[in-house]
Amino acid sequence: MKIRLKNVRTVLVTIGLIGVLLFASPTISLLVKTPSGLKFSELYVLGPNHTFGNLPFNIVADVNYSVYLGVVNQMGSSCYYRSYVKIGNETGSLPNATLGTPSSLPALYEYNSLLVDGETWETPLTFEVNGLSFSGGISSIAGVTINGLEFPVNLTSAWDSKNSGYYYYLLVELWLFNSELDIPQYDNRYVSLFLNMTQ
Amino acid sequence: MAFSSYLYGGHFAFAQTDQTGSKLQAANSAVEQAFKAVLEAEKAGANVTSLLVQLNVAAGDLAQAENSYQAGDSNTAVVQADSVLPIAQSVTNSAQGAQQDALVSGQRTVWLTIAFSLIGASELVFALFLVWRRFQRRYMEKIPGLKPEVDENKA
Numbered sequence: 608m609k610i611r612l613k614n615v616r617t618v619l620v621t622i623g624l625i626g627v628l629l630f631a632s633p634t635i636s637l638l639v640k641t642p643s644g645l646k647f648s649e650l651y652v653l654g655p656n657h658t659f660g661n662l663p664f665n666i667v668a669d670v671n672y673s674v675y676l677g678v679v680n681q682m683g684s685s686c687y688y689r690s691y692v693k694i695g696n697e698t699g700s701l702p703n704a705t706l707g708t709p710s711s712l713p714a715l716y717e718y719n720s721l722l723v724d725g726e727t728w729e730t731p732l733t734f735e736v737n738g739l740s741f742s743g744g745i746s747s748i749a750g751v752t753i754n755g756l757e758f759p760v761n762l763t764s765a766w767d768s769k770n771s772g773y774y775y776y777l778l779v780e781l782w783l784f785n786s787e788l789d790i791p792q793y794d795n796r797y798v799s800l801f802l803n804m805t806q
Numbered sequence: 807m808a809f810s811s812y813l814y815g816g817h818f819a820f821a822q823t824d825q826t827g828s829k830l831q832a833a834n835s836a837v838e839q840a841f842k843a844v845l846e847a848e849k850a851g852a853n854v855t856s857l858l859v860q861l862n863v864a865a866g867d868l869a870q871a872e873n874s875y876q877a878g879d880s881n882t883a884v885v886q887a888d889s890v891l892p893i894a895q896s897v898t899n900s901a902q903g904a905q906q907d908a909l910v911s912g913q914r915t916v917w918l919t920i921a922f923s924l925i926g927a928s929e930l931v932f933a934l935f936l937v938w939r940r941f942q943r944r945y946m947e948k949i950p951g952l953k954p955e956v957d958e959n960k961a
Binding site: 612615616619622623626627630631632633634637684685687689714715716717718719720721722723753754756757758784786789 | 837838841842844845848849854855858861862865866868869872873874876877879916919920922923926927930931934937938941942945
């Protein structure tokens with residue numbers, strides 16, 4: 608078997624180039640930043656069994672209802688989240704997903720959570736409607752108890768003949784602390800539970 | 807800044823001028839500053855998981871204080887807001903220390919990586935050069951003993 612000098616040199620040069628690239632790759636990885644993936648946050652509500660089933664809908668006064676609220680950080684770095692719980696009636700404003708603006712309703716209750724990238728945070732959210740009354744096709748609620756704290760609301764809702772009910776909604780908005788601007792900003796994520804008040 | 811953040815948050819349409827409001831603003835600002843320190847430490851390469859666990863306690867207390875205040879229980883809100891400050895301050899200090907350590911460690915890692923690349927690549931090239939020289943020498947030594955070959959088909 609004949610070995611040509613030129614072939615050996617080609618093989619050695621090839622091995623050399625590949626080896627130099629392999630040895631240089633850790634340094635190259637320090638200098639060249641790979642593009643990061645999609646950055647987003649998740650907000651979800653689950654029923655009392657940690658499923659999408661059995662979410663509260665028909666609500667009776669002074670009965671405690673329980674759901675689970677969750678936030679997932681997929682932003683690529685640690686984040687400081689605030690989840691604001693609001694309650695509204697049929698005429699109350701929902702957040703505007705197109706404009707990215709939050710609901711104008713006042714926040715009754717808030718959660719704070721700081722999550723590292725990829726972390727999931729979940730907490731119980733219990734609520735109870737207080738002072739529910741019905742008169743002349745109008746329902747009214749005097750207050751809402753959230754996680755044991757009572758908040759006055761004084762909301763009314765007329766009978767919805769199309770959907771046969773007195774409808775309110777419980778809203779949770781996700782806000783994110785912007786460390787560059789030093790302010791919390793609405794993250795254009797919200798979940799809402801429609802609640803039908805019953806006697 | 808904490809006050810402005812409440813306005814942006816749409817929380818309160820009025821200024822928090824009472825003592826409870828001031829305490830809440832101070833607690834809120836302390837948690838935000840601590841988070842920024844943690845974020846800087848994370849950017850420098852520090853592991854901030856344990857710092858965030860501590861800061862979550864402070865942030866949870868802050869939320870409870872806000873909720874108590876919203877529910878009209880100012881006394882509880884003050885106590886809860888007061889419990890936020892020492893934790894947030896401790897996290898800020900730890901985060902600043904972790905950031906410094908991470909920066910020093912990061913610099914060392916960069917130099918070690920560059921040294922690894924340079925020394926490794928140089929040694930590989932040198933080793934291949936030696937192999938080439940040895941092979942070339944042996945090849946040259948064999949040439950005088952070789953007989954010329956004649957391709958009969960071409961002859």
